[in-house]
Amino acid sequence: MAIKKARGALAAGGQGLVLASAALVGSVVLFSLATVSIALIPVGVGMFTTPRVLTLLRAHVNRRRLLAAQWSRVRIPVRYRPLPEDVRKGVTGQVERCSLMLRDPATWRDMRWLLADMTGGAVVAVLAPALILEGVFGLLLAAGLWKPIVEASGTYWYTFLPVDSSDTARLAALLGLVWMIVALHVNTRLVRAHFRLAGAVLNPGRQEELEQRIDRLTETRHDALDTSAAELRRIERDLHDGAQARLVAMGMNLGTIEALIEKDPAQAKELLSKARESSAEALTELRDLVRGIHPPVLAERGLGDAVRALALRLPVPAEVEVELPGRPDAPVESAAYFAVSEALTNAVKHSGADRVWVDMTYTDGALRISVTDNGKGGAVVGAGSGLSGVERRLGTFDGVLAVSSPAGGPTMVTMEIPCELF
Amino acid sequence: MRVVLAEDLFLLRDGLVRMLEAFGFEILAAVETGPELGKALAELEPDVAVVDVRLPPSHTDEGLQCALAARRARPGLPVLVLSQHVEQLYARELLADGNGGVGYLLKDRVFDAEQFVDAVRRVAAGGTAMDPQVISQLLSRRSQDRPMGRLTPREREVMELVAQGRSNAAIASQLVVTERAVAKHTSNIFAKLGLPVSDDDNRRVLAVLAYLDHGRTNGS
Numbered sequence: 001m002a003i004k005k006a007r008g009a010l011a012a013g014g015q016g017l018v019l020a021s022a023a024l025v026g027s028v029v030l031f032s033l034a035t036v037s038i039a040l041i042p043v044g045v046g047m048f049t050t051p052r053v054l055t056l057l058r059a060h061v062n063r064r065r066l067l068a069a070q071w072s073r074v075r076i077p078v079r080y081r082p083l084p085e086d087v088r089k090g091v092t093g094q095v096e097r098c099s100l101m102l103r104d105p106a107t108w109r110d111m112r113w114l115l116a117d118m119t120g121g122a123v124v125a126v127l128a129p130a131l132i133l134e135g136v137f138g139l140l141l142a143a144g145l146w147k148p149i150v151e152a153s154g155t156y157w158y159t160f161l162p163v164d165s166s167d168t169a170r171l172a173a174l175l176g177l178v179w180m181i182v183a184l185h186v187n188t189r190l191v192r193a194h195f196r197l198a199g200a201v202l203n204p205g206r207q208e209e210l211e212q213r214i215d216r217l218t219e220t221r222h223d224a225l226d227t228s229a230a231e232l233r234r235i236e237r238d239l240h241d242g243a244q245a246r247l248v249a250m251g252m253n254l255g256t257i258e259a260l261i262e263k264d265p266a267q268a269k270e271l272l273s274k275a276r277e278s279s280a281e282a283l284t285e286l287r288d289l290v291r292g293i294h295p296p297v298l299a300e301r302g303l304g305d306a307v308r309a310l311a312l313r314l315p316v317p318a319e320v321e322v323e324l325p326g327r328p329d330a331p332v333e334s335a336a337y338f339a340v341s342e343a344l345t346n347a348v349k350h351s352g353a354d355r356v357w358v359d360m361t362y363t364d365g366a367l368r369i370s371v372t373d374n375g376k377g378g379a380v381v382g383a384g385s386g387l388s389g390v391e392r393r394l395g396t397f398d399g400v401l402a403v404s405s406p407a408g409g410p411t412m413v414t415m416e417i418p419c420e421l422f
Numbered sequence: 423m424r425v426v427l428a429e430d431l432f433l434l435r436d437g438l439v440r441m442l443e444a445f446g447f448e449i450l451a452a453v454e455t456g457p458e459l460g461k462a463l464a465e466l467e468p469d470v471a472v473v474d475v476r477l478p479p480s481h482t483d484e485g486l487q488c489a490l491a492a493r494r495a496r497p498g499l500p501v502l503v504l505s506q507h508v509e510q511l512y513a514r515e516l517l518a519d520g521n522g523g524v525g526y527l528l529k530d531r532v533f534d535a536e537q538f539v540d541a542v543r544r545v546a547a548g549g550t551a552m553d554p555q556v557i558s559q560l561l562s563r564r565s566q567d568r569p570m571g572r573l574t575p576r577e578r579e580v581m582e583l584v585a586q587g588r589s590n591a592a593i594a595s596q597l598v599v600t601e602r603a604v605a606k607h608t609s610n611i612f613a614k615l616g617l618p619v620s621d622d623d624n625r626r627v628l629a630v631l632a633y634l635d636h637g638r639t640n641g642s
Contacts, residue, residue: 276533283530287507296507300476300483305511312510313559 005184009132012187015071016128019194022064023122030057031114041098051097054107061110061202064117068195072188076199079212080106105208113201121194128190131183134159138176142169224396231293238289246282250275298337302327306337307358314348318356326421328367332397336367336417339390339401343371343413346386351375351411362421369415377409387413423546426468427452428459428485429504430478434529438472441532445539456484463492463499470546474529475505475512486512497521502545504529508553510560517550517630525551525587541587550587550630557585572614580607585630 030053037053040046058080068074081104087093101107141149141158146169149156155164158172159179204212253275260268290296298306304322311318327333340358347356353375360369381387381403391401399417425447429435432454439452451462456477463471471492477485489501502525503516516524525545531553532538541551573581583593590608594601608626615629 280530280533291507296476296505297509297511299481309509309511 009184009187012191013129013132013183015067015191016125016187016194019067019125019191020122020129022060023117023125026060027114027118027121030060031111031118034111034114038102047095047098051094051101054101054110057107057110057114061113064195064198065202068198072192072195074192074195074199076195076202079204079208080104105204109202109204113198116197116201121197124190124197125194128183128187131179131187135176135178135180135183138172138174138179141176142166142173146172220392220395220398223392227392227396235289235293238285242285243282243289246278246285250278250282253278294334295337298333303333303336304360307340307360310337310341310344311356311358314344314356316348316354316356318344318358320358320360322360324360324362324367324421326362328417328419328421332367332417332419335393335397335399336369336415339394339399339415340369340371342386342390343415346379346413347371347373347375347411350379351377351409353409353411365418365420367415367417367419367421370412371415372410372412375409375411376407377405377411378407379403379405379411379413390415423543424448424450424466424469425542426450426459426462426466426471427473428454428456428462428471428477428488429474430454430476431474434474438532441535442472442539442542445535447539447542455479456488459485459488460491463488464495467496470500470502470542472502472504472542475503483512486515490515493519493521493524498523498548500545500548501525502527502542502551504532508556510556513552513556522550523548526556527551527553528555544587544589549589550585550626552586552630554582554586557582560585573611577607577611577614580604581611581629584608584611584626587626587630 033053034050034057037046037049041050062078065076065078068076081100083097083100087097087100138158141156141163146156146163146166150164155162157163159175161168161172161175163169163172253271257268257271257275260271295306295309297309302324304320304324307322308320311320328336344356344358347353351373353373355374357372358369359372360367362368379385379387381391381401387401387403394401394415394417397417397419399415402414402416403411404414405411423446425442427435427438427442427449429438429452435452435454439449442449450466450468451458453459453462454477456479459471459473459477462468471489473485473489475483475486477488486503489503493499493501497519498521500523501516503512504527505512506529508526508528513526516526523545525541527538527541531541544551579597580593583596588596590601590604594604597604612629617629
C-alpha cells in the first residue's frame, strides 16, 4: 500500500514536471504565436497563419485533454464546432476557415486557457516535483552537502531554515522528510487539480452547451423523421405489393370458384387449393412485416430474450450474455434490438467470423451492448454502411456507437444508450 | 378426447372449437385469458390443452407461461402451443423437461385440418409436434456442425420429420419408402446422436432435444 502510494507520488512528480514544462514552453510559445498571428490579420498575413496556429493550438489542448483522462481520469469534453464540409480551396477558403475558427467560442476559451495554463496551471503542476526535489535536497544537505555550500557562500536558507551547521543541516533533513511526506499525500491531487483547472477554463458555459444541445437535437430529430418516413413507405409498399395483392387474388379465385363449383368441380377444387396457398403466403408476408416493425419475441419477452432468439437464427454460433435488471421503454428497446440485429447481420455477412458474442449490461444509467466477432475486421462507420444507419437510429436517443475493427480483426461494435429501466 | 382451448381472438377460438368438435373432440372449456386458462387446466384435467402463446391480460407470452406452469404442476400434461410466429427459444422451453406430449405450431397449420388434428392427437398421446419452420431453421443452420453433419441427406430428411413428431408409418408414406427403411434410418440417426438403444418411445423426443441442445452447446 505504502509502496504503491510512493510510486504514485513519484509518478505524479514526473507528470507534474511534464505538465509544467508543456505549460511554460508549449503554452507560452503558442500564446505568443497566436497573439501575433491574430494581430497580423488586418495586414493579411494573419489570415493565412492563424488557421495553422489555431490548429496547432487545438492539438496542444487535445493532448492535455488526453493526459487528463489518462493520468487523472478528468474528462474535458471537446467542444469545437466542426468545419463545414464545403469549405472552398484557395485564398477565399483560407479566409473562410480563418473567420470560422475565430468565431468559434472554443478558440477563445483555448486562448484563455493558455494564459491560465502558463500561470496557475504551471505553478500547481510544478509543485509536485518540487516537493520531492526539495525533500531530497534536504536529505543531501544533512548528508554533508551543507559544508561546501556554507563555506562558499555563508548561511544557506533551506526553505525557511538557515543552515549553517551540522545541527541545522539535520533539521533540514527533518524538514525534507516532512516535504516528502506531504508530497506522498498531495502529489496526485496536485496533478488532478491542474487538470481540473484546465477543465474549468475549457468547459463551455451553460448557454453555449444548451445551444449545442439544440443543434444536436434538431439534427437527430431530422434523422428520426426521415427514418420513420422511409420505414412507413417501405411498410406501405410491402403491404401493397404483398399481402394486399394476395388477398385480392384470393377473393378473385373465390369468385371464380363460386361460378365453377357446380359446372366444373375439379377446377373449383384446384382453385380452392390455390386460394389457400395465397392466404398462407399472405400470412407469411405479414409475419415478416411484423418482425420488421416490432419483433414478436421483443414484445413478449423484452430485449434479452429477443436477442437470444435472434442469435438462435444466425448461421454462426453466437453467445449472448444479458444482465438487465428491467426493461427500457419500448422505443429504446426497439432501437437497441434493431441496432444489435444490424450489427449481427454485418458480422455474419462481411466479417467472415465463425463466432459472435453479444453482451448486454446496464450501468450508470445507460444500456451498454457490445457485439464482437472473430472475423477479419476492417469495418468502418461511414457513408452507406449499415453501421451509420445504426448510429442515426441510436442518435435519436442520445445513444452512441463505437466501432473498433483493426484490419485482421476482431471487430467490436459497442453501443451505449442512456435510458431508465422499469 | 377432452380438450381445453385458450385463444383470445373470438373468430379463431370459434373456428377451432368447430373444427375440433367436427373431428370428435370434446371441448371442456374455451377460454380467452391467461388466468382463466390456468384455472381450467387445474380444475378440468383435460387430455390435451391447445393454447395460444399470446394471451390477455398481459398480451405477452402468458399462454406459454401458463402451459409451462401447468406442466410443472402435472408433468407430462399434453400441451399444444399455437403461435402467430415460431421461435426456437420457445420450442426449447417446451421440450426442456423431456417428458414429451408437447407441440408448437404456427397458427396457419389449422389450414390443413386433417394434419392439424393429427398433431393434436399425437401430442395428446405423449408425442411431439414441432412446426416444420422451427425444424428447418435448425437444419439449415446446423447442417455443417457435428454430429448433424454426419447424417446422410436421406437421414437428415428423416430426422426433420422425426423432429416434427411424425411416426415411422407417416414418414414412410411421406417419403414413399417402406416402414422398415425408415426404422433403419431412425436407428442410424439415434446411433449417430449417441442415444442409447431402448424401447422407450421418448427416444424420439430425446432426439429432438439433443438436436436443440446441440444448438446451445455447439462449439463449446
